[in-house]
Amino acid sequence: MRLLFLGDVMGRTGRAAIAERLPKLREAWRLDFVVVNGENATGGMGLSADHARGILAAGADVVTLGDHAFDQKDIVPLLEQEPRILRPINYSKLAPGRGARVYDAPGGRKVLVAQVLGRVFMKQPFDDPFSAIEPVLKAHPLGGAVQAVVVDIHAEATSEKMGMGHWCDGQASLVVGTHTHVPTGDAQILPGGTAYLSDAGMCGDYNSVIGMEKLEPMRRFVTGMSKARFEPAAGEATLSGVFVETDDRTGRALRVAMVRQGGRLQDAAP
Template identity: 70%
Template sequence: MKLLFLGDVMGRAGRTAVAEQLARLRADWALDFIVVNGENATGGMGLSAAHAKELLDAGADCITLGDHAFDQRDMNSALEAEPRIIRPLNYARSAPGVGARLFTTQGGKKVFVAQALGQVFMKRPFADPFSALDAALKAAPLGQIADAVIVDFHAEATSEKMGMAHWLDGRATMVCGTHTHVPTADARIMPRGTAAISDLGMCGDYNSVIGMEPLEPMRRFVTGMVNGRFTPAGGAVTLSGLYVETGEGGIARRVVPVRLGGLLQESAP
Protein backbone atom coordinates (compact mmCIF):
# COMPACT_ATOMS: atom_id res chain seq x y z
CA MET A 1 0.00 0.00 0.00
CA LYS A 2 0.99 3.63 -0.50
CA LEU A 3 0.22 5.93 2.41
CA LEU A 4 0.49 9.69 2.94
CA PHE A 5 0.24 11.57 6.24
CA LEU A 6 0.22 15.38 6.07
CA GLY A 7 1.12 17.40 9.16
CA ASP A 8 -0.87 20.11 10.93
CA VAL A 9 -2.87 22.15 8.40
CA MET A 10 -2.44 25.80 9.36
CA GLY A 11 -5.27 28.25 8.71
CA ARG A 12 -6.84 29.26 5.43
CA ALA A 13 -3.60 29.11 3.47
CA GLY A 14 -3.01 25.52 4.57
CA ARG A 15 -6.57 24.48 3.77
CA THR A 16 -6.37 26.04 0.32
CA ALA A 17 -3.09 24.31 -0.50
CA VAL A 18 -4.46 20.93 0.57
CA ALA A 19 -7.66 21.50 -1.42
CA GLU A 20 -5.68 22.44 -4.52
CA GLN A 21 -3.09 19.65 -4.40
CA LEU A 22 -4.38 16.56 -2.64
CA ALA A 23 -6.35 15.05 -5.54
CA ARG A 24 -3.35 15.44 -7.82
CA LEU A 25 -1.03 13.83 -5.28
CA ARG A 26 -3.37 10.87 -4.88
CA ALA A 27 -3.41 10.32 -8.63
CA ASP A 28 0.29 10.97 -9.28
CA TRP A 29 1.52 8.82 -6.39
CA ALA A 30 -1.27 6.19 -6.60
CA LEU A 31 -2.07 6.71 -2.93
CA ASP A 32 -4.27 4.18 -1.17
CA PHE A 33 -4.91 6.16 2.02
CA ILE A 34 -4.37 9.76 3.16
CA VAL A 35 -4.39 11.08 6.72
CA VAL A 36 -4.38 14.82 7.43
CA ASN A 37 -3.92 16.45 10.83
CA GLY A 38 -6.44 19.30 10.84
CA GLU A 39 -6.37 20.64 14.37
CA ASN A 40 -5.09 24.10 13.38
CA ALA A 41 -7.04 24.47 10.14
CA THR A 42 -9.55 26.98 11.51
CA GLY A 43 -7.80 30.25 12.33
CA GLY A 44 -4.87 28.29 13.74
CA MET A 45 -6.97 27.06 16.67
CA GLY A 46 -9.03 23.92 16.20
CA LEU A 47 -11.14 22.67 13.32
CA SER A 48 -14.70 23.63 12.43
CA ALA A 49 -17.17 21.23 10.87
CA ALA A 50 -17.21 23.27 7.64
CA HIS A 51 -13.43 23.24 7.35
CA ALA A 52 -13.33 19.51 8.15
CA LYS A 53 -15.68 19.00 5.18
CA GLU A 54 -13.26 20.99 2.99
CA LEU A 55 -10.39 18.67 3.88
CA LEU A 56 -12.48 15.54 3.39
CA ASP A 57 -13.85 16.79 0.08
CA ALA A 58 -10.25 17.50 -0.99
CA GLY A 59 -9.46 13.80 -0.59
CA ALA A 60 -8.44 13.13 3.02
CA ASP A 61 -9.56 9.66 4.11
CA CYS A 62 -9.11 10.51 7.79
CA ILE A 63 -8.59 13.72 9.79
CA THR A 64 -6.81 13.65 13.13
CA LEU A 65 -7.03 16.42 15.73
CA GLY A 66 -4.94 17.21 18.84
CA ASP A 67 -4.91 19.35 21.97
CA HIS A 68 -7.03 21.99 20.16
CA ALA A 69 -9.61 19.35 19.23
CA PHE A 70 -12.52 21.18 20.87
CA ASP A 71 -11.55 24.81 20.35
CA GLN A 72 -14.34 25.07 17.76
CA ARG A 73 -17.66 24.33 19.41
CA ASP A 74 -19.27 22.52 16.51
CA MET A 75 -16.54 19.88 16.51
CA ASN A 76 -18.40 18.15 19.37
CA SER A 77 -21.31 17.32 17.09
CA ALA A 78 -19.09 16.81 14.04
CA LEU A 79 -17.19 14.04 15.79
CA GLU A 80 -20.43 12.20 16.43
CA ALA A 81 -21.66 12.66 12.86
CA GLU A 82 -18.48 12.16 10.82
CA PRO A 83 -16.60 8.87 11.37
CA ARG A 84 -13.61 10.04 9.31
CA ILE A 85 -12.56 12.48 12.06
CA ILE A 86 -10.82 11.12 15.15
CA ARG A 87 -9.69 12.88 18.32
CA PRO A 88 -6.97 11.81 20.80
CA LEU A 89 -7.57 8.54 22.62
CA ASN A 90 -6.41 9.90 25.98
CA TYR A 91 -8.62 12.98 26.08
CA ALA A 92 -11.36 13.11 28.70
CA ARG A 93 -13.51 9.98 28.79
CA SER A 94 -16.61 12.13 28.36
CA ALA A 95 -15.31 13.67 25.11
CA PRO A 96 -17.38 12.94 22.01
CA GLY A 97 -16.02 10.84 19.19
CA VAL A 98 -13.35 8.16 19.22
CA GLY A 99 -9.57 8.10 19.20
CA ALA A 100 -9.09 5.13 16.89
CA ARG A 101 -10.97 3.62 13.98
CA LEU A 102 -10.59 0.90 11.34
CA PHE A 103 -11.10 2.19 7.79
CA THR A 104 -11.56 0.32 4.52
CA THR A 105 -9.84 1.67 1.40
CA GLN A 106 -11.45 1.70 -2.03
CA GLY A 107 -9.27 -1.30 -2.83
CA GLY A 108 -10.63 -3.23 0.16
CA LYS A 109 -7.60 -2.90 2.43
CA LYS A 110 -8.04 -2.28 6.17
CA VAL A 111 -6.25 0.73 7.69
CA PHE A 112 -6.34 1.36 11.44
CA VAL A 113 -5.72 4.97 12.53
CA ALA A 114 -5.15 5.99 16.15
CA GLN A 115 -4.10 9.20 17.87
CA ALA A 116 -2.85 10.08 21.34
CA LEU A 117 -1.58 13.20 23.10
CA GLY A 118 1.81 13.36 24.77
CA GLN A 119 2.37 14.36 28.39
CA VAL A 120 5.80 16.06 28.43
CA PHE A 121 5.68 19.90 28.27
CA MET A 122 1.98 19.93 27.36
CA LYS A 123 -0.24 22.61 28.90
CA ARG A 124 -2.58 20.21 30.66
CA PRO A 125 -2.18 16.66 31.95
CA PHE A 126 -3.51 13.87 29.78
CA ALA A 127 -3.83 10.17 30.54
CA ASP A 128 -0.92 7.83 29.75
CA PRO A 129 -0.61 7.70 25.93
CA PHE A 130 1.51 4.53 25.94
CA SER A 131 -1.11 2.37 27.62
CA ALA A 132 -3.89 4.03 25.60
CA LEU A 133 -2.25 3.18 22.28
CA ASP A 134 -1.20 -0.26 23.51
CA ALA A 135 -4.83 -1.14 24.22
CA ALA A 136 -6.11 0.40 20.98
CA LEU A 137 -3.69 -1.46 18.72
CA LYS A 138 -4.65 -4.80 20.27
CA ALA A 139 -8.08 -4.37 18.67
CA ALA A 140 -6.59 -4.35 15.15
CA PRO A 141 -3.27 -6.21 15.04
CA LEU A 142 -1.01 -5.32 12.13
CA GLY A 143 -0.87 -8.05 9.52
CA GLN A 144 -3.92 -9.77 10.96
CA ILE A 145 -6.95 -7.46 11.09
CA ALA A 146 -5.22 -4.34 9.78
CA ASP A 147 -3.22 -4.18 6.55
CA ALA A 148 -1.71 -0.91 7.83
CA VAL A 149 -1.65 0.88 11.20
CA ILE A 150 -1.09 4.64 11.32
CA VAL A 151 -0.44 6.40 14.63
CA ASP A 152 -0.52 10.17 15.15
CA PHE A 153 1.34 11.02 18.35
CA HIS A 154 0.52 14.67 19.04
CA ALA A 155 3.26 15.71 21.43
CA GLU A 156 5.81 18.39 22.24
CA ALA A 157 8.96 16.50 23.26
CA THR A 158 10.99 14.66 20.64
CA SER A 159 12.21 12.24 23.33
CA GLU A 160 8.64 11.18 24.10
CA LYS A 161 7.91 10.75 20.39
CA MET A 162 11.02 8.62 19.92
CA GLY A 163 10.00 6.56 22.93
CA MET A 164 6.60 5.96 21.35
CA ALA A 165 8.20 4.88 18.07
CA HIS A 166 10.23 2.24 19.94
CA TRP A 167 7.17 1.23 22.00
CA LEU A 168 5.13 0.55 18.85
CA ASP A 169 7.92 -0.73 16.60
CA GLY A 170 6.64 -3.73 14.68
CA ARG A 171 3.04 -3.08 15.71
CA ALA A 172 2.42 -0.01 13.55
CA THR A 173 3.18 0.80 9.94
CA MET A 174 3.98 4.40 10.78
CA VAL A 175 4.27 6.46 13.96
CA CYS A 176 4.20 10.16 13.14
CA GLY A 177 4.75 13.03 15.52
CA THR A 178 2.61 16.14 15.08
CA HIS A 179 2.07 19.38 17.06
CA THR A 180 5.31 21.40 16.84
CA HIS A 181 4.81 22.53 13.20
CA VAL A 182 8.54 22.07 12.54
CA PRO A 183 9.52 19.08 10.36
CA THR A 184 12.30 16.93 11.76
CA ALA A 185 15.05 15.24 9.74
CA ASP A 186 14.81 11.81 11.38
CA ALA A 187 12.42 9.91 9.09
CA ARG A 188 13.51 6.27 9.23
CA ILE A 189 12.38 2.66 9.41
CA MET A 190 12.75 1.20 12.90
CA PRO A 191 14.39 -2.22 13.50
CA ARG A 192 11.07 -4.11 13.46
CA GLY A 193 9.69 -2.29 10.43
CA THR A 194 7.80 0.76 11.69
CA ALA A 195 8.30 4.03 9.80
CA ALA A 196 8.81 6.90 12.26
CA ILE A 197 9.39 10.64 12.31
CA SER A 198 9.48 12.94 15.34
CA ASP A 199 7.40 15.63 13.63
CA LEU A 200 5.77 15.87 10.22
CA GLY A 201 5.85 19.66 10.22
CA MET A 202 2.90 21.76 9.10
CA CYS A 203 1.02 22.48 5.92
CA GLY A 204 1.41 26.22 6.19
CA ASP A 205 3.48 29.31 5.48
CA TYR A 206 6.99 28.77 6.88
CA ASN A 207 7.77 32.49 6.61
CA SER A 208 6.13 32.75 10.02
CA VAL A 209 6.43 31.70 13.65
CA ILE A 210 5.10 28.12 13.52
CA GLY A 211 2.43 29.27 11.10
CA MET A 212 1.52 32.60 12.69
CA GLU A 213 2.30 36.08 11.36
CA PRO A 214 5.58 36.97 13.17
CA LEU A 215 4.74 40.40 14.65
CA GLU A 216 2.61 39.38 17.65
CA PRO A 217 4.74 36.36 18.64
CA MET A 218 7.91 38.50 18.45
CA ARG A 219 6.27 41.23 20.54
CA ARG A 220 5.38 38.70 23.24
CA PHE A 221 8.88 37.23 23.23
CA VAL A 222 10.49 40.66 23.55
CA THR A 223 8.08 42.38 25.96
CA GLY A 224 6.25 39.54 27.68
CA MET A 225 2.99 41.38 26.95
CA VAL A 226 -0.03 40.51 24.84
CA ASN A 227 -1.00 43.21 22.37
CA GLY A 228 -3.20 41.36 19.91
CA ARG A 229 -4.34 38.02 18.58
CA PHE A 230 -2.23 35.49 16.74
CA THR A 231 -3.07 35.51 13.04
CA PRO A 232 -2.23 32.61 10.69
CA ALA A 233 0.32 33.55 8.03
CA GLY A 234 -1.08 33.60 4.52
CA GLY A 235 1.95 33.31 2.27
CA ALA A 236 3.22 30.46 0.13
CA VAL A 237 2.47 27.10 1.73
CA THR A 238 4.74 24.10 2.05
CA LEU A 239 2.91 20.79 2.32
CA SER A 240 4.85 18.71 4.85
CA GLY A 241 4.32 15.09 5.70
CA LEU A 242 5.49 11.52 5.24
CA TYR A 243 5.02 9.03 2.40
CA VAL A 244 5.27 5.33 3.22
CA GLU A 245 5.06 2.17 1.14
CA THR A 246 4.21 -1.04 2.94
CA GLY A 247 5.65 -4.48 2.54
CA GLU A 248 4.61 -7.93 3.68
CA GLY A 249 2.59 -7.92 6.88
CA GLY A 250 2.01 -4.17 6.74
CA ILE A 251 5.48 -3.08 7.84
CA ALA A 252 7.17 -0.16 6.10
CA ARG A 253 9.56 -0.90 3.25
CA ARG A 254 10.07 2.69 2.01
CA VAL A 255 9.75 6.07 3.73
CA VAL A 256 10.11 9.51 2.13
CA PRO A 257 9.66 12.92 3.81
CA VAL A 258 7.32 15.15 1.81
CA ARG A 259 8.13 18.87 1.39
CA LEU A 260 6.24 20.45 -1.49
CA GLY A 261 6.23 24.11 -2.42
CA GLY A 262 6.76 27.18 -0.27
CA LEU A 263 10.10 27.85 1.41
CA LEU A 264 11.38 24.35 2.20
CA GLN A 265 13.47 22.27 -0.14
CA GLU A 266 11.17 20.13 -2.22
CA SER A 267 11.16 16.37 -1.84
CA ALA A 268 8.62 13.77 -2.84
CA PRO A 269 8.33 10.10 -3.78
Protein backbone atom coordinates in the same frame (compact mmCIF):
# COMPACT_ATOMS: atom_id res chain seq x y z
CA MET B 1 0.03 0.15 0.35
CA ARG B 2 1.00 3.74 -0.40
CA LEU B 3 0.26 6.04 2.55
CA LEU B 4 0.57 9.81 2.92
CA PHE B 5 0.42 11.71 6.22
CA LEU B 6 0.31 15.52 6.18
CA GLY B 7 1.12 17.61 9.25
CA ASP B 8 -0.91 20.28 11.01
CA VAL B 9 -2.97 22.34 8.54
CA MET B 10 -2.45 25.97 9.52
CA GLY B 11 -5.20 28.48 8.78
CA ARG B 12 -6.58 29.62 5.45
CA THR B 13 -3.33 29.23 3.50
CA GLY B 14 -2.92 25.64 4.70
CA ARG B 15 -6.51 24.78 3.78
CA ALA B 16 -6.05 26.31 0.34
CA ALA B 17 -2.90 24.28 -0.27
CA ILE B 18 -4.69 21.07 0.74
CA ALA B 19 -7.63 21.84 -1.54
CA GLU B 20 -5.37 22.65 -4.50
CA ARG B 21 -2.57 20.09 -4.19
CA LEU B 22 -3.86 17.01 -2.39
CA PRO B 23 -6.10 15.78 -5.26
CA LYS B 24 -3.12 16.04 -7.62
CA LEU B 25 -0.82 14.20 -5.20
CA ARG B 26 -3.34 11.38 -4.75
CA GLU B 27 -3.31 10.80 -8.49
CA ALA B 28 0.37 11.43 -9.22
CA TRP B 29 1.67 9.32 -6.32
CA ARG B 30 -1.07 6.64 -6.64
CA LEU B 31 -1.93 7.00 -2.97
CA ASP B 32 -4.10 4.39 -1.31
CA PHE B 33 -4.75 6.22 1.95
CA VAL B 34 -4.25 9.78 3.24
CA VAL B 35 -4.32 11.09 6.82
CA VAL B 36 -4.25 14.85 7.51
CA ASN B 37 -3.85 16.53 10.89
CA GLY B 38 -6.34 19.41 10.81
CA GLU B 39 -6.34 20.75 14.33
CA ASN B 40 -5.10 24.26 13.45
CA ALA B 41 -7.03 24.67 10.21
CA THR B 42 -9.52 27.23 11.53
CA GLY B 43 -7.73 30.45 12.45
CA GLY B 44 -4.84 28.42 13.85
CA MET B 45 -6.97 27.15 16.74
CA GLY B 46 -9.08 24.06 16.18
CA LEU B 47 -11.13 22.82 13.25
CA SER B 48 -14.62 23.96 12.28
CA ALA B 49 -17.18 21.59 10.81
CA ASP B 50 -17.09 23.31 7.40
CA HIS B 51 -13.30 23.24 7.24
CA ALA B 52 -13.29 19.56 8.27
CA ARG B 53 -15.63 18.77 5.39
CA GLY B 54 -13.37 20.73 3.03
CA ILE B 55 -10.27 18.71 3.97
CA LEU B 56 -12.18 15.45 3.54
CA ALA B 57 -13.53 16.60 0.17
CA ALA B 58 -9.98 17.40 -0.99
CA GLY B 59 -8.98 13.76 -0.59
CA ALA B 60 -8.18 13.05 3.05
CA ASP B 61 -9.45 9.65 4.20
CA VAL B 62 -9.05 10.64 7.87
CA VAL B 63 -8.56 13.95 9.70
CA THR B 64 -6.88 13.86 13.11
CA LEU B 65 -7.08 16.62 15.73
CA GLY B 66 -5.04 17.30 18.89
CA ASP B 67 -5.00 19.48 21.99
CA HIS B 68 -7.19 22.06 20.20
CA ALA B 69 -9.74 19.40 19.28
CA PHE B 70 -12.71 21.17 20.86
CA ASP B 71 -11.75 24.83 20.33
CA GLN B 72 -14.35 25.21 17.57
CA LYS B 73 -17.66 24.29 19.14
CA ASP B 74 -19.42 23.18 15.96
CA ILE B 75 -16.94 20.32 15.59
CA VAL B 76 -18.41 18.60 18.66
CA PRO B 77 -21.62 17.27 17.03
CA LEU B 78 -19.67 16.39 13.87
CA LEU B 79 -17.32 14.18 15.89
CA GLU B 80 -20.33 12.01 16.75
CA GLN B 81 -21.60 11.92 13.15
CA GLU B 82 -18.46 11.76 10.98
CA PRO B 83 -16.28 8.67 11.61
CA ARG B 84 -13.45 10.06 9.48
CA ILE B 85 -12.52 12.65 12.12
CA LEU B 86 -10.52 11.46 15.15
CA ARG B 87 -9.74 13.23 18.41
CA PRO B 88 -6.95 11.94 20.70
CA ILE B 89 -7.65 8.57 22.28
CA ASN B 90 -6.42 9.62 25.72
CA TYR B 91 -8.95 12.37 26.29
CA SER B 92 -11.61 11.60 28.87
CA LYS B 93 -13.82 8.64 27.97
CA LEU B 94 -16.75 11.07 28.23
CA ALA B 95 -15.36 13.29 25.45
CA PRO B 96 -17.27 13.22 22.14
CA GLY B 97 -15.88 11.23 19.25
CA ARG B 98 -13.30 8.47 19.13
CA GLY B 99 -9.52 8.25 19.06
CA ALA B 100 -9.08 5.17 16.86
CA ARG B 101 -10.99 3.48 14.06
CA VAL B 102 -10.50 0.95 11.27
CA TYR B 103 -11.10 2.26 7.75
CA ASP B 104 -11.52 0.67 4.34
CA ALA B 105 -8.79 1.07 1.73
CA PRO B 106 -8.77 -0.01 -1.93
CA GLY B 107 -8.67 -3.73 -2.64
CA GLY B 108 -10.54 -4.74 0.49
CA ARG B 109 -7.66 -3.74 2.75
CA LYS B 110 -8.11 -2.29 6.23
CA VAL B 111 -6.23 0.59 7.89
CA LEU B 112 -6.26 1.38 11.61
CA VAL B 113 -5.69 5.07 12.42
CA ALA B 114 -5.17 6.20 16.02
CA GLN B 115 -4.10 9.43 17.67
CA VAL B 116 -2.60 9.96 21.12
CA LEU B 117 -1.65 13.14 22.95
CA GLY B 118 1.68 13.47 24.69
CA ARG B 119 1.92 14.73 28.27
CA VAL B 120 5.43 16.21 28.54
CA PHE B 121 5.29 20.05 28.50
CA MET B 122 1.59 19.97 27.61
CA LYS B 123 -0.77 22.23 29.55
CA GLN B 124 -3.50 19.70 30.33
CA PRO B 125 -3.17 16.44 32.32
CA PHE B 126 -4.15 13.84 29.72
CA ASP B 127 -4.27 10.09 30.36
CA ASP B 128 -1.12 8.05 29.74
CA PRO B 129 -0.72 7.75 25.94
CA PHE B 130 1.26 4.50 26.11
CA SER B 131 -1.32 2.53 28.06
CA ALA B 132 -4.08 4.12 25.95
CA ILE B 133 -2.66 2.92 22.63
CA GLU B 134 -1.55 -0.55 23.75
CA PRO B 135 -4.97 -2.31 23.80
CA VAL B 136 -5.89 -0.76 20.45
CA LEU B 137 -2.78 -2.18 18.80
CA LYS B 138 -3.25 -5.58 20.40
CA ALA B 139 -6.86 -5.73 19.19
CA HIS B 140 -5.80 -4.97 15.59
CA PRO B 141 -2.64 -6.97 14.85
CA LEU B 142 -0.63 -5.67 11.94
CA GLY B 143 -0.72 -8.02 8.96
CA GLY B 144 -3.75 -9.79 10.45
CA ALA B 145 -6.87 -7.82 11.25
CA VAL B 146 -5.49 -4.78 9.41
CA GLN B 147 -3.03 -4.28 6.58
CA ALA B 148 -1.69 -0.95 7.88
CA VAL B 149 -1.63 1.01 11.14
CA VAL B 150 -1.01 4.77 11.39
CA VAL B 151 -0.39 6.40 14.79
CA ASP B 152 -0.35 10.20 15.14
CA ILE B 153 1.49 11.19 18.36
CA HIS B 154 0.52 14.82 18.99
CA ALA B 155 3.16 15.98 21.44
CA GLU B 156 5.64 18.69 22.36
CA ALA B 157 8.68 16.61 23.36
CA THR B 158 10.65 14.74 20.71
CA SER B 159 11.77 12.28 23.38
CA GLU B 160 8.17 11.30 24.10
CA LYS B 161 7.47 10.95 20.39
CA MET B 162 10.52 8.74 19.95
CA GLY B 163 9.43 6.67 22.93
CA MET B 164 6.05 6.15 21.28
CA GLY B 165 7.75 5.13 18.04
CA HIS B 166 9.75 2.41 19.79
CA TRP B 167 6.74 1.39 21.90
CA CYS B 168 4.76 0.77 18.70
CA ASP B 169 7.64 -0.69 16.68
CA GLY B 170 6.49 -3.83 14.90
CA GLN B 171 2.84 -3.06 15.72
CA ALA B 172 2.36 -0.03 13.44
CA SER B 173 3.22 0.83 9.85
CA LEU B 174 3.85 4.48 10.72
CA VAL B 175 4.27 6.49 13.91
CA VAL B 176 4.47 10.21 13.14
CA GLY B 177 4.67 13.24 15.40
CA THR B 178 2.58 16.38 15.07
CA HIS B 179 2.00 19.59 17.08
CA THR B 180 5.29 21.54 16.91
CA HIS B 181 4.85 22.66 13.27
CA VAL B 182 8.58 22.20 12.59
CA PRO B 183 9.45 19.29 10.26
CA THR B 184 12.20 17.02 11.50
CA GLY B 185 14.82 15.24 9.40
CA ASP B 186 14.80 11.81 11.08
CA ALA B 187 12.51 9.74 8.83
CA GLN B 188 13.55 6.12 9.29
CA ILE B 189 12.32 2.54 9.51
CA LEU B 190 12.74 1.20 13.03
CA PRO B 191 14.11 -2.33 13.63
CA GLY B 192 10.63 -3.89 13.90
CA GLY B 193 9.50 -2.44 10.59
CA THR B 194 7.67 0.71 11.72
CA ALA B 195 8.27 3.92 9.77
CA TYR B 196 8.94 6.85 12.09
CA LEU B 197 9.22 10.66 11.88
CA SER B 198 9.45 12.89 14.98
CA ASP B 199 7.38 15.69 13.44
CA ALA B 200 5.62 15.98 10.12
CA GLY B 201 5.76 19.78 10.20
CA MET B 202 2.83 21.91 9.14
CA CYS B 203 0.88 22.65 6.01
CA GLY B 204 1.24 26.42 6.23
CA ASP B 205 3.37 29.46 5.51
CA TYR B 206 6.91 28.93 6.81
CA ASN B 207 7.70 32.66 6.60
CA SER B 208 6.23 32.84 10.08
CA VAL B 209 6.64 31.77 13.69
CA ILE B 210 5.30 28.19 13.55
CA GLY B 211 2.59 29.36 11.16
CA MET B 212 1.64 32.63 12.84
CA GLU B 213 2.34 36.13 11.53
CA LYS B 214 5.70 37.08 13.01
CA LEU B 215 5.05 40.46 14.65
CA GLU B 216 2.94 39.43 17.65
CA PRO B 217 4.95 36.33 18.66
CA MET B 218 8.19 38.32 18.38
CA ARG B 219 6.71 41.17 20.45
CA ARG B 220 5.80 38.73 23.20
CA PHE B 221 9.23 37.11 23.16
CA VAL B 222 11.00 40.47 23.33
CA THR B 223 8.74 42.40 25.72
CA GLY B 224 6.86 39.69 27.57
CA MET B 225 3.62 41.52 26.77
CA SER B 226 0.79 40.83 24.34
CA LYS B 227 -0.87 43.48 22.19
CA ALA B 228 -2.90 41.55 19.64
CA ARG B 229 -4.18 38.08 18.82
CA PHE B 230 -2.05 35.59 16.96
CA GLU B 231 -3.05 35.43 13.29
CA PRO B 232 -2.06 32.67 10.83
CA ALA B 233 0.51 33.77 8.25
CA ALA B 234 -1.03 34.27 4.83
CA GLY B 235 1.82 33.50 2.41
CA GLU B 236 2.13 30.44 0.19
CA ALA B 237 1.96 27.20 2.14
CA THR B 238 4.29 24.23 2.02
CA LEU B 239 2.65 20.83 2.38
CA SER B 240 4.77 18.92 4.89
CA GLY B 241 4.47 15.30 5.90
CA VAL B 242 5.67 11.80 5.24
CA PHE B 243 5.11 9.14 2.58
CA VAL B 244 5.27 5.45 3.45
CA GLU B 245 5.04 2.36 1.29
CA THR B 246 4.13 -0.83 3.14
CA ASP B 247 4.04 -4.58 2.59
CA ASP B 248 0.38 -5.66 2.50
CA ARG B 249 1.23 -9.09 3.87
CA THR B 250 3.02 -7.89 7.02
CA GLY B 251 1.96 -4.25 7.23
CA ARG B 252 5.57 -3.23 7.79
CA ALA B 253 7.17 -0.25 6.08
CA LEU B 254 9.26 -0.85 2.98
CA ARG B 255 10.08 2.79 2.26
CA VAL B 256 9.70 6.15 4.01
CA ALA B 257 10.28 9.63 2.60
CA MET B 258 9.76 13.11 3.99
CA VAL B 259 7.41 15.29 1.94
CA ARG B 260 8.00 19.02 1.35
CA GLN B 261 5.67 20.24 -1.41
CA GLY B 262 5.74 23.85 -2.64
CA GLY B 263 6.05 27.08 -0.72
CA ARG B 264 9.34 28.14 0.86
CA LEU B 265 10.73 24.65 1.49
CA GLN B 266 12.35 22.60 -1.24
CA ASP B 267 9.94 20.39 -3.14
CA ALA B 268 10.32 16.67 -2.63
CA ALA B 269 8.53 13.58 -3.89
CA PRO B 270 8.66 9.97 -2.74
